[in-house]
Amino acid sequence: MAKTLFEKIWDTHAIATTAGGSTLIAIDRVFLHERTGAAALKRMAEMGRKVRDPARVFAVMDHIVDTRIGRGDGTLMQGGEGFITETRAACCEAGITLFDVNDRDQGIVHVISPEQGIVLPGVTLVAPDSHTCTQGAFGALAWGIGSSEAEHAMVTGTLRLERPKTMRVRIHGALSPGVTAKDMILTLISQHGAGGGAGHVVEFAGEAVTALDMEARMTLCNMATEFSAMTGLIAPDAKTFEYLSGRTYAPDDFGDPYWRSLATDEGAAFDCEIAIDASAIAPMVSWGTSPEQAVPVDASVPQGPARAHDYIDLDAGARLAGTPLDAAFIGSCTNSRISDLRRAARILEGRRIAPSIRKALVVPGSLAVKRQAEAEGLDKVFEAAGFEWRMSGCSLCFYAGGEGFPEGSRVISSTNRNFEGRQGPGIRTHIASPETVAASAIAGAIADPREYAREEQAA
Amino acid sequence: MSAFPQPLTGRAAPLLVDNVDTDTIIPSREMRSTGRTGLAEGLFAPWRYSDADARIENPDFVLNQPDYRGTPILLGGANFGCGSSREHAVWALAEYGIRAIIAESFAPIFHGNCLRNFVLPVTLDRAAVEALAGKTIAVDLAAQEVRTQTDVHAFDIDPEAKQMLAEGLDAIDLTLAQASEIEQWTAADRTARPWVYLEPTR
Numbered sequence: 148m149a150k151t152l153f154e155k156i157w158d159t160h161a162i163a164t165t166a167g168g169s170t171l172i173a174i175d176r177v178f179l180h181e182r183t184g185a186a187a188l189k190r191m192a193e194m195g196r197k198v199r200d201p202a203r204v205f206a207v208m209d210h211i212v213d214t215r216i217g218r219g220d221g222t223l224m225q226g227g228e229g230f231i232t233e234t235r236a237a238c239c240e241a242g243i244t245l246f247d248v249n250d251r252d253q254g255i256v257h258v259i260s261p262e263q264g265i266v267l268p269g270v271t272l273v274a275p276d277s278h279t280c281t282q283g284a285f286g287a288l289a290w291g292i293g294s295s296e297a298e299h300a301m302v303t304g305t306l307r308l309e310r311p312k313t314m315r316v317r318i319h320g321a322l323s324p325g326v327t328a329k330d331m332i333l334t335l336i337s338q339h340g341a342g343g344g345a346g347h348v349v350e351f352a353g354e355a356v357t358a359l360d361m362e363a364r365m366t367l368c369n370m371a372t373e374f375s376a377m378t379g380l381i382a383p384d385a386k387t388f389e390y391l392s393g394r395t396y397a398p399d400d401f402g403d404p405y406w407r408s409l410a411t412d413e414g415a416a417f418d419c420e421i422a423i424d425a426s427a428i429a430p431m432v433s434w435g436t437s438p439e440q441a442v443p444v445d446a447s448v449p450q451g452p453a454r455a456h457d458y459i460d461l462d463a464g465a466r467l468a469g470t471p472l473d474a475a476f477i478g479s480c481t482n483s484r485i486s487d488l489r490r491a492a493r494i495l496e497g498r499r500i501a502p503s504i505r506k507a508l509v510v511p512g513s514l515a516v517k518r519q520a521e522a523e524g525l526d527k528v529f530e531a532a533g534f535e536w537r538m539s540g541c542s543l544c545f546y547a548g549g550e551g552f553p554e555g556s557r558v559i560s561s562t563n564r565n566f567e568g569r570q571g572p573g574i575r576t577h578i579a580s581p582e583t584v585a586a587s588a589i590a591g592a593i594a595d596p597r598e599y600a601r602e603e604q605a606a
Numbered sequence: 607m608s609a610f611p612q613p614l615t616g617r618a619a620p621l622l623v624d625n626v627d628t629d630t631i632i633p634s635r636e637m638r639s640t641g642r643t644g645l646a647e648g649l650f651a652p653w654r655y656s657d658a659d660a661r662i663e664n665p666d667f668v669l670n671q672p673d674y675r676g677t678p679i680l681l682g683g684a685n686f687g688c689g690s691s692r693e694h695a696v697w698a699l700a701e702y703g704i705r706a707i708i709a710e711s712f713a714p715i716f717h718g719n720c721l722r723n724f725v726l727p728v729t730l731d732r733a734a735v736e737a738l739a740g741k742t743i744a745v746d747l748a749a750q751e752v753r754t755q756t757d758v759h760a761f762d763i764d765p766e767a768k769q770m771l772a773e774g775l776d777a778i779d780l781t782l783a784q785a786s787e788i789e790q791w792t793a794a795d796r797t798a799r800p801w802v803y804l805e806p807t808r
């Protein structure tokens with residue numbers, strides 16, 4: 148019978164049925180970070196339980212760790228250092244591999260897992276972090292769980308699961324210049340709602356998806372959680388295998404026919420299908436406090452819930468482009484990889500951010516990305532433009548109570564969440580692609596990045 | 607944490623907002639240690655306090671109103687608990703005393719976190735949720751019903767989740783009871799997919 152990619156992975160990992168009728172699914176990889184992973188490790192130790200196979204469990208310091216140059220264990224967050232030292236001790240005790248604060252391979256969990264070849268096509272990978280779906284870009288079943296489930300996965304090597312439904316989102320045609328994977332996913336969520344993927348595993352397919360490089364595919368899958376999907380995934384192809392070949396934890400060779408079998412069969416049925424025309428997608432910017440509240444950069448603010456309009460301080464009918472900004476952020480597991488930084492730097496080269504921008508940060512997704520960017524001179528481009536250049540980590544993608552944006556700031560941000568207070572109390576966040584962040588930082592107001600794309604084409 | 611009370615009764619506090627996210631339920635800055643306790647005070651901090659640092663209450667927030675203070679039952683809109691996977695959101699709710707959340711829909715990770723902490727997530731259609739607002743209700747897990755004085759709303763729950771909640775069972779213990787099946791499967795898998803298995807390299 149024709150099967151979807153998800154069904155193939157599910158069936159490979161189904162160990163047994165439980166008494167209550169769910170399925171015991173084998174978990175191939177677990178990845179923890181100091182914010183939620185520490186709680187799982189702590190509870191496991193308290194219960195006198197052990198990690199079943201420590202070689203397949205990894206941890207990293209990314210969430211609370213400081214991103215200022217010259218960092219150590221100390222953070223600006225009250226109690227932040229405790230998370231770091233406790234996680235380090237717990238990882239050592241449990242015998243799991245830790246990418247520590249200044250390890251040369253440190254970085255945001257969903258950036259370094261692929262860099263290290265920890266995620267592979269066809270594996271199951273879980274982390275107590277909602278953006279684990281990012282790693283579905285490699286054709287893995289990778290999803291976010293809570294700390295209790297992380298403990299379950301570490302101790303038993305399994306999770307008890309109800310089988311999710313399947314959805315395919317086919318994006319056909321080609322993207323216009325200046326339009327990116329970030330705009331694709333924001334378009335999907337704005338059209339079908341922040342709850343639109345609930346209960347489903349979403350396979351992204353279609354020529355606009357296969358045309359994306361691996362980093363852009365990660366951006367696309369990253370926000371499957373903002374769509375409320377269990378996860379997103381993309382069938383692996385030559386680009387996937389090329390990306391992973393030679394990585395530390397990856398197999399030496401992807402020649403085995405098994406790897407080519409990881410695709411949805413012709414005629415396999417999905418519970419739900421959505422089609423999107425890539426050529427109709429414009430650069431997207433969020434106007435409100437949910438990722439579904441996003442519109443093309445040249446559109447006006449639509450009517451939404453009063454609470455969102457009040458918080459973000461924009462009325463229905465207002466033009467989004469031209470809205471004055473106070474800060475800019477390039478980073479996060481959505482858009483902090485080398486290709487993201489290259490595209491933003493291309494716009495910023497030889498230009499300066501507007502004087503009204505009081506804080507502008509570039510936070511590379513990993514120390515490997517940082518080294519690569521520095522080798523290409525991108526750090527100098529960002530600094531000359533007026534951005535601060537940082538060590539890698541989650542940084543101001545979320546507000547942990549330490550470093551913040553100036554009070555009341557309106558921020559253009561390459562992150563994934565525009566929730567109330569996500570980037571700090573009272574901070575108003577507009578999420579967008581790195582190109583849109585760069586163009587807007589120069590203008591000092593929300594701006595359309597396509598003018599730079601046109602300029603480049605003309606040159 | 608313990609088995610679900612049978613039945614759970616209380617006044618249903620309406621928080622009928624869509625897309626309530628876990629950053630709002632428990633902001634990062636309220637998660638001050640690696641433990642699971644000391645979170646109740648930070649529950650809904652951005653909405654519950656007009657000044658979160660000074661803990662000055664916002665009298666308009668539903669859980670600050672005398673009728674609802676300390677209630678075990680919360681009503682929500684669509685996609686409740688979206689956003690960050692932080693289980694601290696459920697730990698904070700449970701520590702505050704919330705044992706059931708009745709909403710139009712839940713975000714998946716939050717839903718799973720509720721079940722693991724013996725907090726019952728009940729999905730009802732919007733009209734039914736709205737009709738419960740402010741009423742004293744009974745949430746009956748065994749009968750899978752939410753009852754008011756005049757109405758009965760049936761709800762679905764996965765049979766395994768129901769049993770675990772009703773009996774206060776620990777998922778890890780249950781799974782470890784199937785350890786031999788897991789071992790057998792793993793032995794076969796080592797041959798089928800050798801690349802999955804890693805040697806410690808650090």
Ligand code: SF4
Pocket residue numbers: 210255256276278478479480481540541544545562563
């Ligand atoms: S970068 Fe932001 S969204 Fe990504 S893992 Fe870190 S905190 Fe979460």
